[in-house]
Amino acid sequence: MTELQNPSDSGADESASTVDLTPVKPVEPELLVVTGMSGAGRSTAANALEDHGWYVIENLPPQMLGTLAELVSRMPAALPKLAVVVDVRGKALFADIRESLNALSAAGVKYRVLFLDSNDDTLVRRFEQGRRPHPLQKDGRILDGIAAERVLLAEMKSQAEMVLDTSDLNVHQLGTAVTELFSESGPVVLSLTVMSFGFKYGLPVDANYVADVRFIPNPHWIPQLRPLTGQDEAVSNFVLKDNGAADFVDRFVxxxxxxxxxxxxxxxxYATIAVGCTGGKHRSVAVAIELAKRLGQLPRVTTGIRHRDLGRE
Structure with a gap:
């Protein structure tokens, strides 16, 4: 009779027969809903997402979100990063999008919404340059279509996790903005844009916080500093050496x-911190650069700088 031998008695290397029983963490797919105003850059954003490994489906009727989510849940490894672009061309279909999103939440499917916006003047200009009508204008003007779309999208915008204003962005800058939001491993934890601007050109519509630094002495009145900007060391030193400025930066951070x-x-x-002075050339630029540097030192935060009005007369 053959006697069964205990492997531990065989002299074999015990580690060679060790089996790792650590459970494998299941893949959690990411579902991103991209929507927003017509002409605000949804297609450009979709292209940027594709460049970063996302599987993108454009112009999906909202009623199909549930079916798509079920497919993702069954094949999480096959579609780990899925972006769905939804627009209002099918107005009757779009009216049910909130119900469709609620159904996703009820089914335990995690999703986020990226909303692209732009001001009316920019949208009109883009439609005129493309020589195409707005999908909701019917027999009216482009502005009529834009107004109708804003009403239809108001709730989506208010509940979106990320709102990106593309008014001052060209296609390349928009692609960069999407790149800053998403990387190969998914979205960054928190991406901050620190924007300088001039109050005389209007408030930024996409700012989460606005800081007014017009209390700082204005380099504009110093002849040798007037032609320079807040990016120049001489202006930066003049602005930040003021005790009020240094204390403001510390307290604001x-x-x-x-x-x-x-x-x-x-x-x-994603969030935008806007810093404003009169013209957006000296004080706001210098303070925005310093704030971006300080905020970028916080854990799990990345920062980018944008000078909206630098270069204007």
Whole structure:
């Protein structure tokens, strides 16, 4: 009779027969709904997402979101990053999008919404340049279609995790903005854009926080500094050496820390901090650069700088 031998008695290397029983963490697919105003750059955003490994489906009727989510849940490894672009061309279909999204939540499917917006003047110009009518204008003007679309999209915009204003962005800059939001491993934890601007050109419509630095002495009145900008060391030193400016930067960063932590808890991945002076050339530029540097030192935060009005007369 053959006697069964205990492997431990055979002299074999015990480690060679060790089986790793650590459970494999299941793949959690990402579902991103991309929507927003017609002409605000949905197609450009879709192309940028594709460049970063997302599987993108454009012009999907909202009623099919549930079917698509079921497919993703069955094949998470095959579609780990899925973006769905939804627009209002089928107005009757789009009216049910909130119900479709609620159904996703009820089924336990996690999703986020990226909303692309732009001001009316920019949208009109883009439609005129493309020589195409707005999908909702019917027999009216382009502005009539834009107004109707804003009403239809108001709830979606208010509940979107990320709102990106593309008014001052060309296709390349929009692609860069989407790139800053998403990487090979998914979205960054929290991406902050620190924007300088001039109050005389209007408030940024996409700012989450606006800081007014017109209390700082204006380099415009110093003849040797007037032709320079806040990007130049001489202007930056003049602005930031003021005790009020240094104290403001310290206090503003400290004030934002719990706000940014709250954004993370609420799964908000993108925010804009706007810093304004009169013309957007000296004080706001210097302070925005310093704020971006300081905020970028916080854990799980990345920062980018945008000078909206630099170069204007």
């Amino acid at each position: 400290h004030m934002l820390e719990p706000v940014l932590e709250g954004y993370r808890r609420e799964n908000k991945h």
